[in-house]
Amino acid sequence: MLKNVLDAIPDIIGVQDTEYGIISYNKAGYRFLGLTPEETKGKKCYELIGESHPCKECAASLTYDTHKLERMEKYLPDMHCWLDVRTYPVLNREGKLVQVIDHIRDITERKEAEIRNTKLEEQIRSTQKLESLGVLAGGIAHDFNNILMAIMGNAEMALHDIDLSMETEGYLRDILSASKRASGLTKQMLDYSGRNEPKSKPVDVNQVIQDTGMMLSVSVSRKTTLEYDLAANLPDVFADPVQQLQQVIMNLMTNASEALENKPGTVKLSTALKLCRAGELNETFVNDDLTPGNYVIIKVSDTGKGMDSKTLSRVFDPFFSTKFTGRGLGLAAVLGVIRAHKGAIEVTSEEGKGSVFTVYLPACSEYRRKNKKKAAIKPSSGEGxxxxxxxxxxxxxxxxxxxxxxxxxxxxxxxxxxxxxxxxxxxxxxxxxxxxxxxxxxxxxxxxxxxxxxxxxxxxxxxxxxxxxxxxxxxxxxxxxxxxxxxxxxxxxxxxxxxxxxx
Incomplete structure (x- = not known):
């Protein structure tokens, strides 16, 4: 009668001796292990799950010592499951431990849900942080542009003075040159904030990479081996090819080269087309409002030192760098550009093995249009x-x-x-x-x-x-x-x- 009751329970119920030896299981236990009662005889409990010694913080071991109920959660990687293990002591009349009863429940669904919720909470926190920093960056860029307007405007007006000496003219042109570089920084801040809307048109990603090739070759260390694997017949993407898409490629490649720390290594840039289904981009940064469909993939990988989890969590923070000389918006600007292009980016890294940055850009099917060069326009007078x-x-x-x-x-x-x-x-x-x-x-x-x-x-x-x-x-x-x-x-x-x- 008792055996029938135990066999009707969906959880695993087992009995073991005081040295981890298996005495018996109910039907759920044998079904989970895929073994018969005869095959478990003489076996230790940890041997049945592929271990050579008792599990770390084993519940049964604790019960052996405390003679009390103990509990642990155990992940079995070979079986891809989580177990809630509870062990109960069986004492004789003298209070001596003679057996341990195992009550084991499969909690895989609950643990996976907890992991998904934790990742979702992290993504929400990350998104909120990025939004807050984006608003701050956009506001600073706006105010900074007002200051630059005064500096550049006055310098340009001064250049129209016919009585300027050559030395003074040189000073003014230096002011204009430095101001234009500062203007480039405000552009990066707007890129990061996501408020710098791209001047998009259908663009061939492979062509942009090829056009950027010469700049890439001189931007990375001579010890860096560059490899390309560009997929044929890729659809276009809607993008700003020169100011923004090229910036993304340059920043990712330069970052990958610097990860090699001036040591021999490889940086690989590849492209591909991928059909992403609903929910498939949940692991990426900036995955809000992404629609299922075809995405053009730009993947940059390196054989550098990789990143730990702490560094990985801050990789897109403005002005964050693991290099002493690191400064600027680098990867933060990359994130802003991708956000403005309704795309996503995924980062994987392992210490000692390198990092992989994968950019997802929505594919389009429109034909490419050739750029028309604009003629330089000279100031002309007016009235009113x-x-x-x-x-x-x-x-x-x-x-x-x-x-x-x-x-x-x-x-x-x-x-x-x-x-x-x-x-x-x-x-x-x-x-x-x-x-x-x-x-x-x-x-x-x-x-x-x-x-x-x-x-x-x-x-x-x-x-x-x-x-x-x-x-x-x-x-x-x-x-x-x-x-x-x-x-x-x-x-x-x-x-x-x-x-x-x-x-």
Missing amino acids: HILLVDDEDSVKEITGKMLSLLGYSVDFASDGREALEKYRNDPERFACVILDLTMPVMDGAEAFRRILELNSEAKIIVSTGYTEDAVIKEYSDLNIAGMLQKPYSLSDVSQVVKKVLMK
Whole structure:
């Protein structure tokens, strides 16, 4: 009767002696092991799961010592399962331990669910951290562009002074050169924030890699062996080929080469096409809102030192580096670019064996379009009255000088409310309005709408530290006549204002 009851229990029930020897199991136990009662006779419990000695922190061992109920969770890698093991002492009348009863339950589903939930929580925390840092980076980039606007604008205006000495001209050109490099850093910050919308078009990833090949060869150590494995007949991806996709490839390859620590090693770049099903990209960074479908894969692997789990968890943090000379946004900018392209990135690494970075970009089927080179545009003069609205005095001052040099008359306002009052007093006076979007009291977007209520034909140029695509996406309801992206030059002002006034 008791045997029938035990055999009806779905959990494993077993009895062993005081030296790990198996006495018997119920049907669930033999079924789990795939053995018969005869095959378990004379065997130790740990031998049945492929071990040569008792398990670490074995529940039975503890029960032998304590004569009490003990419990442990055990993972069996060969069987790919988790077990909840409880051991109960069987004592004789003298209180001596004579047997141990095992109660073992398969908890694989619960443990896998816990692991999935833990990973999901880590991804959520990582996403929240990235979003917070992205907002911070975007804000800093916007303010920094205002400062650069004043530096670059004044230097450029000074270069128009015909009485400049050659030495002074050299100083000014050095200022412009350094400012342009600083502008590149703000671009990286916008890339990281995900607010630098790519100027996307159908792009052949393999072609971008081939075009980048020469730069790659001179950017890595001579001790680094570069290998390429580019899949044939890949579909295009929607991407910004020069400014962003090329940056991703360069940063990943340079990072992989530096992981070799100037020792002989291999960096391999490969491409492939992969059909990703729902949930398949859950292990990647930036996997929010990814749709199932075909993805073009860019994989960069190295034979370097690899990363521990602590380093791996911070690999995309801005300005984080394991190198003394490491600085900048490197992999953080890569993450921002991939986010802007609606893609994902996966990182695997093992200490002493190297790392693998895998980029997923949504594939498209449109034909590639050839780039058309734009001819250089020289500043040209114009006429008319312009209302310039910006809360940064330095930006107002230098942009006003640029407009005056180009032949325009300028009125100034420091916020949306002041701009609205000036425009309301004499709407016919202004040929166009140059309007910053981020201002106190009344922001640019609200002022934009209110000016259009006064004059639906008003020509309004938006001045911003963000990219044109990002602004259009954010303010799609505004009828924006033109765009000036800070820091802009005299030529930019001339071109945009003239184009708007000719409409």
